[in-house]
Amino acid sequence: METYTGIPEELKFLVLKRIKPTEPEREKLLVIQEELASQVKAAAKKLDVPGVLVKMVGSAARGTWLSGTHDIDIFISFPEETSRKELETLGIAVARDVAKHAEHVEDRHAEHPYLNITYKGFDVDLVPCFRVASASQIKSAVDRTPFHNDFVKPRIKGHEDEVLLLKQFMRGGGVYGSELKTQGFSGYLTEILIIYYGSFENTVCAACTWKPGEKIDIMHHSEIEHEEPLVVVDPTDPRRNVAAALSLDKFCMFIDHCREFLKTPELSFFFPASLLPLGDTEILEKLESRKSTQLAIVFKTPDVVEDILFPQLYKMEQAVAALLKEYDFTVIKTGVWSGKTETAVMLELISGVLPNVKKHVGPPVWVKVHAEKFKEKYQVAAGVFGGYIENGKYIFEIRRKYPMAKGLLEDRLMTCSLGKQVQQSVSEGFKIIENAGICRLKDPDFRIYLRKWM
Amino acid sequence: METYTGIPEELKFLVLKRIKPTEPEREKLLVIQEELASQVKAAAKKLDVPGVLVKMVGSAARGTWLSGTHDIDIFISFPEETSRKELETLGIAVARDVAKHAEHVEDRHAEHPYLNITYKGFDVDLVPCFRVASASQIKSAVDRTPFHNDFVKPRIKGHEDEVLLLKQFMRGGGVYGSELKTQGFSGYLTEILIIYYGSFENTVCAACTWKPGEKIDIMHHSEIEHEEPLVVVDPTDPRRNVAAALSLDKFCMFIDHCREFLKTPELSFFFPASLLPLGDTEILEKLESRKSTQLAIVFKTPDVVEDILFPQLYKMEQAVAALLKEYDFTVIKTGVWSGKTETAVMLELISGVLPNVKKHVGPPVWVKVHAEKFKEKYQVAAGVFGGYIENGKYIFEIRRKYPMAKGLLEDRLMTCSLGKQVQQSVSEGFKIIENAGICRLKDPDFRIYLRKWM
Incomplete structure (x- = not known):
C-alpha cells in the first residue's frame, strides 16, 4: 500500500498530546479492570456458577480509548451449551453481585439483559455472553465482541496512536459513533480501517476517493452482497458488514472532512471550535435575512434510550415532510433536536402560507364518465372559485383546506405514522412554534443546534 | 346515421328567429353581390385583363351566414397559367378599380395581396386567385376556397338552418372562429360537420363522445396522418385537415358545451348572458378571497393584425411562465388580453415573493472533480447562508437573486424569446402591475376579461 506523507508530525503530536491516555491514566484503568475481573470470578464462585470466564473487551482492552473517556466492557462468558434462560438469570446474578460495589447500577437490555454500573468513576458494562467456537456461530449479537477483540488486539499493537488520531478526527467531523442517532463510524470500524490502510494518513488519503459501494475485505471471505455505501466485511464473520450502520450522508461527510483536511491540515479538524448558543437577537436577524418560514414541532422528550428514540424521530421528520408536501407546502429542509x-x-x-385558491386538475374531458363525475362534484362544491379547461383537462379552482402549514400540522400531525413512544408523547400534547416564536425555546443545547440549523 | 331528438323545436325556432337573415336582408345582400360582380367584370374589361371570372364564395354565397354579419367574399379568378407576379399586379389593379366606389379601402396580405373594402356597409374581401383544375393542385391557399364553395353549396341546400344553429351554438361556447386568436371551428368546418352528421342535433350528440384523434373523412380519400385532436379530411383535398387550426382546449370546450347543452337545452348556450366589467371593489374582494398573487405585464398594443399578434402573445405567455418557473415561482395560470x-x-x-434563501443542490460528494469545483465556488460566494450534505449531495443555501416575481420580470423580461412586433413594443416600455394595482387598468373590455379570469 502506498504511504502518504503530508500531515505534519507536529500536528499529530499535538493531537495525541490531548487524546492519548497518560501513563497514570492507563495504570488506573488496568487496576480497575483487574479489580472487576476478580470480582466477577469471585461472584461466580460464590454463586456456584461453573465454567464462567472473564473477557476484557472494547477499546479499553485494546489500548485504543481516547483519554477522558472512562468506558470499560467486561464480558461474562458462559459455555456454549448454556441455555439462553440460564445465561440471562445466572449472568445477571453474577453481574448484580459485582454491582454491590458500584456507585450506580442500571438494568439495560440489548438482545438480552446486562448491567451498566458506575464503578470508581468508570462507566462499566457487565455483559453475559456465550462462548461460541467462531463469530459466525454466535447465539447473540454480543457474542461477536470477544472475537473482534481477538482479531484486533494482536494486529493493532504498535498502531494504537493511529486509531486514536482517526477516532478524534472523525469526532471532529461529527461522524464518530455507530449509535442510531449518529449513524457514523464505530470504534471497531476505525480499528479495521487502520489495520487495512496501515495508518491514519493512508486512511484519510484513501477516503478522499471513496465512492458508494467501496468494499474492504481483509480476509477475502465475503459471502453476501451489501447495499450500504461502505462495505467492510467483518474479519470474524464473512456475512457481516461492520459499516452497516453508516449512513450515506455520514459516509460523504467523512469523505468531505478528509479532503478539506488534506488541503489545510489543521488542529481544528480534530477539535472544532465549540459553537455558542444562538441568542434571541441573532435568531431574529437570521429569520429576517432568510425570509423563509421556520416551524418547530415541540413535545415532551419520550423516556427511552436514544437508540429507540432517534429512529422514531427520523421517521417522524420524514412523515411530517411528506404531509406538508401532500398539501403543497415546499420543504427546504428538516431536522431533529432532542x-x-x-x-x-x-x-x-x-x-x-399558501393562497386560498388551489388548482385542482381533473381527468381529460374525453374520458367521459370520469370527467363528468369530476365536474359534477366540483362545480357545486362549496367555495369553488371557478373552472376551466387546460391541456384538455378539467381544472377547478377550489378552496384550499389548509392555507397555513401551522394549521395543517395542528390538525393532522396525529394522522402521521409515528413510532410508538413518539406517538405516545405527541398524543399527550405538542406545540407548533413558528418563526420568532422559536425564541421561546431557551435550552442552550437547542440554541447550539439552531446555530448549525440557521 | 342514428337521428337524435330531444332538443325542443321551439328552442331551435327561437334561436333561428334571432340569427337567420330576413328576406329583405337576403335580397339586399344579393343585390350588393351582383353590383360588385359587375364592377369586377367591368374593371377587368376596362383594364384589358383577359380571362377573369368572378366567384362569389363564403357563407354569403352559400346562404349560411348569420344575420347581422355583413361579410362578402369575392374571388377574382385568373387562368392557371398566369404568373404569380401578374396575378398580384393585375388582380390588385382590378380590385383597386372596384374599390373606387368603396367607403373605405385597406391593403391586406395573406399569401398574396388582396383588398378589404367597406361597400355600402358590407365588409368585402376582393381576393385575386388562380383557377386550378383541382384543390390538390392549388398555387396559393386562397385558390382552395372556390372548391370548398363547389363542394358545400349543392350539399348544404335545405340544411342551412342547421349550419346557422351550429355556428351560433359554437359562438355561445366561445369556440367559433378559426383565426389564430380563437383557434376554434371555421365556418367551412361547421358546414362539413352538418353534411356529415346530417343535422345540428346529430353533431352535438356525436361530439359528446369525441376523443382526440376523432376522424371524419367524407370522401374516404385521406392520404396522410394528422396529429391534431380533430381530423376532418378536406373533401376537396385528401392531404388537408379542415380542423387543423382547432386547439385541444377548444376541441374539449366544444365537447363540454355539447354535453351540458344536452343535459339542459336552453337558449343561454347560444346566447350567453353578457358579462359585466369587474369593478374596483370586486377586484379587491376577489384578491382578498383568493390570496394568490396577480401580475399583469402591460405594454402598448402592437399595430398588427390579430393573426400575427396573438401567436406572439401566446408565445410570450409561455416564455414568461417558463422564466418564472426557472426562478422557482409557481404559476397557477396564465392569460392574454389585448x-x-x-x-x-x-x-x-x-x-x-420567495424567501431570500435558496437551496442549491450540487453533485454527489463522490464525483470528486465536479463536487470539489461546486464546493469551491459556493463556499466563498457572497451571501451564502450555509452548506451541508443531503442524500450524498452537496447543498448550499445561497442567496436568491430574484425573491420578487415583479423584480425578476422587470429585469429579465427582455431576455425572453418574443415575437418580432411584441418584442418591439415591449422594448419601448412595459409595466409590471401587481394585485390591487390592476385597478389602474380601466378598459371595460379588460374588466370583462378579468371577470372570467378571477
Missing part, C-alpha cells in the same frame, strides 16, 4: 425535557422536529419551508 | 391601446399578459402565482 433535549432532556423537550424534543423538536424542525422544518424550514419556502412559505408557511 | 385591447385597442394596451395589451396585458396575465399571470396568477402561488406567491410573488
Whole structure:
C-alpha cells in the first residue's frame, strides 16, 4: 500500500498530546479492570456458577480509548451449551453481585439483559455472553465482541496512536459513533480501517476517493452482497458488514472532512471550535435575512434510550415532510433536536402560507364518465372559485383546506405514522412554534443546534 | 346515421328567429353581390385583363351566414397559367378599380395581396386567385376556397338552418372562429360537420363522445396522418385537415358545451348572458378571497393584425411562465388580453415573493472533480447562508437573486424569446402591475376579461 506523507508530525503530536491516555491514566484503568475481573470470578464462585470466564473487551482492552473517556466492557462468558434462560438469570446474578460495589447500577437490555454500573468513576458494562467456537456461530449479537477483540488486539499493537488520531478526527467531523442517532463510524470500524490502510494518513488519503459501494475485505471471505455505501466485511464473520450502520450522508461527510483536511491540515479538524448558543437577537436577524418560514414541532422528550428514540424521530421528520408536501407546502429542509425535557422536529419551508385558491386538475374531458363525475362534484362544491379547461383537462379552482402549514400540522400531525413512544408523547400534547416564536425555546443545547440549523 | 331528438323545436325556432337573415336582408345582400360582380367584370374589361371570372364564395354565397354579419367574399379568378407576379399586379389593379366606389379601402396580405373594402356597409374581401383544375393542385391557399364553395353549396341546400344553429351554438361556447386568436371551428368546418352528421342535433350528440384523434373523412380519400385532436379530411383535398387550426382546449370546450347543452337545452348556450366589467371593489374582494398573487405585464398594443399578434402573445405567455418557473415561482395560470391601446399578459402565482434563501443542490460528494469545483465556488460566494450534505449531495443555501416575481420580470423580461412586433413594443416600455394595482387598468373590455379570469 502506498504511504502518504503530508500531515505534519507536529500536528499529530499535538493531537495525541490531548487524546492519548497518560501513563497514570492507563495504570488506573488496568487496576480497575483487574479489580472487576476478580470480582466477577469471585461472584461466580460464590454463586456456584461453573465454567464462567472473564473477557476484557472494547477499546479499553485494546489500548485504543481516547483519554477522558472512562468506558470499560467486561464480558461474562458462559459455555456454549448454556441455555439462553440460564445465561440471562445466572449472568445477571453474577453481574448484580459485582454491582454491590458500584456507585450506580442500571438494568439495560440489548438482545438480552446486562448491567451498566458506575464503578470508581468508570462507566462499566457487565455483559453475559456465550462462548461460541467462531463469530459466525454466535447465539447473540454480543457474542461477536470477544472475537473482534481477538482479531484486533494482536494486529493493532504498535498502531494504537493511529486509531486514536482517526477516532478524534472523525469526532471532529461529527461522524464518530455507530449509535442510531449518529449513524457514523464505530470504534471497531476505525480499528479495521487502520489495520487495512496501515495508518491514519493512508486512511484519510484513501477516503478522499471513496465512492458508494467501496468494499474492504481483509480476509477475502465475503459471502453476501451489501447495499450500504461502505462495505467492510467483518474479519470474524464473512456475512457481516461492520459499516452497516453508516449512513450515506455520514459516509460523504467523512469523505468531505478528509479532503478539506488534506488541503489545510489543521488542529481544528480534530477539535472544532465549540459553537455558542444562538441568542434571541441573532435568531431574529437570521429569520429576517432568510425570509423563509421556520416551524418547530415541540413535545415532551419520550423516556427511552436514544437508540429507540432517534429512529422514531427520523421517521417522524420524514412523515411530517411528506404531509406538508401532500398539501403543497415546499420543504427546504428538516431536522431533529432532542433535549432532556423537550424534543423538536424542525422544518424550514419556502412559505408557511399558501393562497386560498388551489388548482385542482381533473381527468381529460374525453374520458367521459370520469370527467363528468369530476365536474359534477366540483362545480357545486362549496367555495369553488371557478373552472376551466387546460391541456384538455378539467381544472377547478377550489378552496384550499389548509392555507397555513401551522394549521395543517395542528390538525393532522396525529394522522402521521409515528413510532410508538413518539406517538405516545405527541398524543399527550405538542406545540407548533413558528418563526420568532422559536425564541421561546431557551435550552442552550437547542440554541447550539439552531446555530448549525440557521 | 342514428337521428337524435330531444332538443325542443321551439328552442331551435327561437334561436333561428334571432340569427337567420330576413328576406329583405337576403335580397339586399344579393343585390350588393351582383353590383360588385359587375364592377369586377367591368374593371377587368376596362383594364384589358383577359380571362377573369368572378366567384362569389363564403357563407354569403352559400346562404349560411348569420344575420347581422355583413361579410362578402369575392374571388377574382385568373387562368392557371398566369404568373404569380401578374396575378398580384393585375388582380390588385382590378380590385383597386372596384374599390373606387368603396367607403373605405385597406391593403391586406395573406399569401398574396388582396383588398378589404367597406361597400355600402358590407365588409368585402376582393381576393385575386388562380383557377386550378383541382384543390390538390392549388398555387396559393386562397385558390382552395372556390372548391370548398363547389363542394358545400349543392350539399348544404335545405340544411342551412342547421349550419346557422351550429355556428351560433359554437359562438355561445366561445369556440367559433378559426383565426389564430380563437383557434376554434371555421365556418367551412361547421358546414362539413352538418353534411356529415346530417343535422345540428346529430353533431352535438356525436361530439359528446369525441376523443382526440376523432376522424371524419367524407370522401374516404385521406392520404396522410394528422396529429391534431380533430381530423376532418378536406373533401376537396385528401392531404388537408379542415380542423387543423382547432386547439385541444377548444376541441374539449366544444365537447363540454355539447354535453351540458344536452343535459339542459336552453337558449343561454347560444346566447350567453353578457358579462359585466369587474369593478374596483370586486377586484379587491376577489384578491382578498383568493390570496394568490396577480401580475399583469402591460405594454402598448402592437399595430398588427390579430393573426400575427396573438401567436406572439401566446408565445410570450409561455416564455414568461417558463422564466418564472426557472426562478422557482409557481404559476397557477396564465392569460392574454389585448385591447385597442394596451395589451396585458396575465399571470396568477402561488406567491410573488420567495424567501431570500435558496437551496442549491450540487453533485454527489463522490464525483470528486465536479463536487470539489461546486464546493469551491459556493463556499466563498457572497451571501451564502450555509452548506451541508443531503442524500450524498452537496447543498448550499445561497442567496436568491430574484425573491420578487415583479423584480425578476422587470429585469429579465427582455431576455425572453418574443415575437418580432411584441418584442418591439415591449422594448419601448412595459409595466409590471401587481394585485390591487390592476385597478389602474380601466378598459371595460379588460374588466370583462378579468371577470372570467378571477
